Amino acid sequence: MTKIFIAFLLIISCAPGRVFGQTDANSETDAIESLLYVNYLNVDNKYQLVKLEAKTKDGRLFKPAKGVKVKVYLDADSSEAFLIDSCITDEKGLASVAIPASLAEAWKSSVTHTFLAIADAAAPFGATHSDLTISKAKLAIDTINDGSSRSVRVQLLAMQNDGTWQPVTEGDVKVGIRRLTSNLSVGEEESFTIDESGEAIASFDREGIPGDEQGNIVLIAAIVDNDTYGNLQLQAVVPWGKPTALAANTDARNLWSDRTLVPYWLLFLISAITLSVWAVVGYMAIQFFRMKRLASAD
């Protein structure tokens, strides 16, 4: 049986990070608990998103909390100068904010940052807050081709206090091929361990997987819910797929084609039969008018 491969993007967007949510005692009923999850996502070493998820817990029943206004701060609590952004959760209870350029100084000031999220009440969701601390990290991806086999080398680089990036020598990284609704693992394994030298080597075992017209496929490396670094993902395009022409033949004349694409044999058959019969009908009409004309002619 093919090895099961978890769709990690799904996890990034849906699964909880760490829960720090605490219900404000004075504003909430006992029965319903309000939960706020904070998650950090770094995409392609560039964009940084703080992802939020609001839920209510009633007994054992979790429900997404819609319309919850959340303010997210960088490091300093409730100081408007350190406000990242505010957002409102959607019907799935999800929202995200991006770190704006105005916070450049604060961002550069430290290797480790804390995101503080403060949610307003939106019944039945009660006001609460939560936070998440991460260390800055980057992913690096490279390809190895030793003639007989192909591999992907992934490194997780953490920022040091001196501002340099050094490989992390522990943790797991997932490597997949991006597909329509999820990612296909590059081979039997879905997850690869970073060794002491700071590398995870994922062997590519999907020969002949369809790519685009040029045979390009998108590889994705991802760190999922790392306690220190949060979530990171990086994609790279490699020409390892089978070139695939994606244009479908839409103008074939078939019995199941649309009305403009009648098969010629059928068109000919129907036209020939119909026209010949209606020619007789037309001839009959002519005869009718001939008889009519004869009435007046003496």
Added chain:
Amino acid sequence: MNKLTDKSRRGFLAAGLMAGLAACKSGADPFTPEDQPMATGEKVKLLSVDGEIIEVDKAFLKPVPDHSVISNAQARAGIPGKSFVMVIDLSRCKNLKKCIDACDHMHHLHPGEHYVKVHAMQEAEETAPYWQPTICMHCDEPPCVKVCPVDATFKRQDGIVLIDNDRCVGCRFCMAACPYSTRVFNWEQPDLDAAIANMTSNPESGIPQKMGTVGKCDFCTHMIRESGDLPHCVTACPNGVYMFGDMNEDVVSNGAETFRFSDLIKDKAGYRLMEDLGTKPRVYYLPPVNRSFPFESGLDENESMDNHATHH
């Protein structure tokens, strides 16, 4: 060690631009940029992990599911470059009917009519019974489309067979022609909320249902188009029976697991229903071997063994 080629470096950068989207819209396909939300032209300045300032279009930052109504022509043409396929693993089905409930709910179906059905099957007296869900097979040579007199049901370039409720004259020839009996008819005025009943009709979502017209499973491609989500039957099934994907990508997924379609079909001896009829279905079945559940676990008080029939 092989450096990435120049070409792929450029592709890498291009892919990077879209990655912000990927964070929220996991289904985004790098090869079909027309699926991406329209750029607003309005830029926002963001911070990279390095502390550098980067400019991003606002639309990429907060992509919302594209609920814009597609035109009838777009719905009829289908999604370019796609070739949708479903795999149903019979070894995992125990007749929970979660798929039926989810589908009925999302398509606002008439109570008692279903696009998804789960049949109790038994080939012969001595062979083992099993549960077989059926949906529209989206045949490549669809007998229903062949017989439609007004192009109300049609085959798209992405392989999907759909029904245009605004075109259907209600002759029901397609229902007689379908050997899989997957089509249903709106015998009476559908009981819909005003908000749904007044929606612009869209063949891709099949909503709203209209009296006097035919309906059937639509593979939920509007979900793929809008948000990259899997069909409702796929996500509703707790046992991962349904796997949906794109044959052009050679991948199917049930949400939790992702398989290479060709390997899965080869390794598990996949087959299609009523192959001898020549309809070339797009729904593949994996045989009920090494089952997760005994057949009897799916029996409820309404289902008796005499209900069984054999498949063709």
Added chain:
Amino acid sequence: MDSIFTPQKITSDLLPQPFGRRGKIWTAILCAFCLVGLFAYYRQLRYGLSVTGMRDYVSWGIYISNFVFFVAISLVGSLITAVFRLLNVSWRTPLTRISEIIAVSAIVFAAIIIVVDMGRPERFMYLVIYGRLQSPIMWDVIVICTYLVISLMLLYFPLLPDIKIMIGQTKSKKTFLSRYYRWLGNFWKDKPAQVRINNKAITLLCITIIPVAFAIHTVTSWLFATTYRPGWDSTNFGAYFISGAFLVGAGGVVVAMYIFRKAYSLEAYITNKHFERMGRIIVLLAALYLYFNLNEFITPTFKMKKSEASHLNSLFVGDYAIMFWFAILTSMIIPILILVTHWGRKPLPVFIAGVMVVIGAWFKRYLIVTPTLLHPFLPMSNVDESYKHYWPSWEEWAIAMGSLAGAMLIITLFARIFPIVPIAETIAERHEKLHKHD
């Protein structure tokens, strides 16, 4: 003895007559059936096809079997008029107009009943705007329109000399009817050139209508035979339908012959000889249909493929066995047994055999449509028990009976307005015969 049949006597014998008491009651009954049918159709338009007994599995019911019945009986127009004329069958004259009006009224109601069956009748014009030639339904639409036009012509062209007689009879009056006759045939002056053109036209129409009639019924059979369903998936279907259609058409004609003969006292024109001859023809056609039935049922029964087995068993020994054997006996075997005897070809037994043929044929069409739909390839799962059976609702019965009544009403009204036995042709024939005797 033909000498007593002067043109004047023939004309007065065959002129259409106002309804008597029985005629009025008959017409009122037909109108009542039509009105009930219309009311049922109003309900269907309002509440949708949910008022019928049809559901997702049995998606075609008695509307469609009624449609097939109408198409079948309409075939008689080409049988009696065209085939007999081309074969120069001398005794055909009193039967041609009866069969032609049966054909026209039946095909009109075939078209109506198919609109009744549509879930969206207001979209009927889509068949023209968006018509798709790949669909057998489009073939049926084309061929029904063609057959209707040709049948109307074949009714109208031989009617011209009689219209002249009718104009002469109503000259003094200024009624709606007299104006209608003049509008229809004022130009007909019995000129030799007109007669020549008319005769040629009728011959050409007779030649044309035969393949069109075959087409209409073959295409109708293909509505079923182009699907995979057990009981429909048959290469025999076209011939099976056509032979059945000839039979029910001939049955319909003898029934109409008998009734018109009684109602209008036409014993001198529709003679015992006509019943005798038609009796023989029905034997031939019933035997032919029986042959195609054997052909249709023996081969799948011999093989008993799994997909066919439950369908065949339901017909032979199951739920539909009584109806099946009733239809076989009444539409073929009993009529043959009656009509092979000499006494059986007297008018009354021929009439009874004709009625049996028509009733049996109606149920035969029901058996062609419904039982097949109750035996799909996959089991009927996750549906209400009511989806697994079919019995027509009162609305369906009312509409079906209303359509049958409507077809009979057209025939009745036609006979009220036009001579049901061609006058001019009868006069010409008697005249010819008289001269032969000289």
